[in-house]
Amino acid sequence: MEIRQLKTFWTLASTRSFSRTAEVLNYVPSTVTMQIKALEEELGVRLLDRLGKSVVLTDAGHQLLPYATKILNDIEEARCVSSQNGELTGTIIIGADEVLCTYRLPALLRDYRRQYPHVRLLFKPLSGQNLKQSLREGDVDVVFMLDEPIVSSDLHTEILLDEPFLMVVSPDHPLASRATLSIEDFNREHILLSEKGCSYRTFFYRTLVKNGADSLTELEFNSVEAIKQCTMAGLGIALLPKMALKGEMERGELIPLPWDLSEIQFATQMLWHQEKWISPSIKAFTDLARNLLQ
Structure with missing residues (x-):
């Protein structure tokens, strides 16, 4: 049994793909196949099954995996101790x-x-x-x-x-000076959103619609910085994590709106x-x- 065979097996167990394992280890796919086959022959058991393009560990593969993990971890520790004065x-x-x-x-x-x-x-x-x-x-x-x-x-x-979130607008936005807001205040507003697939974008928009907002106009961006710049330019309302707004709020370039965001738990x-x-x-x-x- 060779260390490189165990590393190939461990990587294959993580990627569940011969082609991805080859990419990660900088091998050609045939090398991955050869090493797994040699390991299976030495152990006398089948370690995995191919189901279409996916790889599934057999019972024997699942039993071997924690031992392979421990061996590889011990080897890495030994290398760290023996090289760079333990660094x-x-x-x-x-x-x-x-x-x-x-x-x-x-x-x-x-x-x-x-x-x-x-x-x-x-x-x-x-x-x-x-x-x-x-x-x-x-x-x-x-x-x-x-x-x-x-x-x-x-x-x-x-x-x-x-991570707390804030709903923000530019200082000259019509809603910036309001002490309270109702859901009707968001109607016909431009909502500046991150790209589709972003979890808090989905939550934000769903919350507004659920509470009765309609006639919303969406503007989509692939960058938080782009959203902030367009919000400061007065293009609409944005929902962003507070960590991204500290500088702009301290300088008065963005104003938080008085809207309850306690449902957002990110x-x-x-x-x-x-x-x-x-x-x-x-x-x-x-x-x-x-x-x-x-």
Whole structure:
């Protein structure tokens, strides 16, 4: 039994795809097939079944997986101890949506780089609807999401920080000086929204319609900064996380509206696959994320 065979098996168990495993490990697909076949022959059991384009672990595969994870983790720890005078090494691939990429993660990435300069950090900005899939396909190691509390059978999820939201307009908007608002005040207003698939965009729009708003005009943007700039220019009303509005509100460029948003319960969350091999460098990264963001 070779270490590379175990690594290939572990990666295949995460991606559930021969082609994706080949991409992750920089192999040709035939190499993946050859290594899995050799491992199965040595163990005398079938480790997986192909169901169409998907890969499913057999009972024997499920039994082998925790042992493969432990062996690979021990090897990574041994490498860390024996190289760079015990300093952590390796590569971490991180995914996050645009809001967290801009407002929450820069300080985390900066501090981690300072503490562990020999670890390579690769960052992938992804839309919210692709983040969980990227974990399941093995494209990333850890993702951060701004969403309602996530419950998953195959992903480990942690809430790091509750994120309040505000509804904002420009100072010269007709609603900016109002002490109270009714749902009728939103009729015929322009609503500045993030791209489709964003969870809080869906929640925001659904809440307005449910409460009786009609004749709403939607303007869609793929950037929080674009939404803020257009809101400051007086183009309409936006709902954004408070973390993205601090500077503009302090300068008086955006005004919060007196509208109850207590139903919106979103949080910054950290996720990884439950079957993911957590190397010492990834563990150090998640520990630092908890310390900085909680």
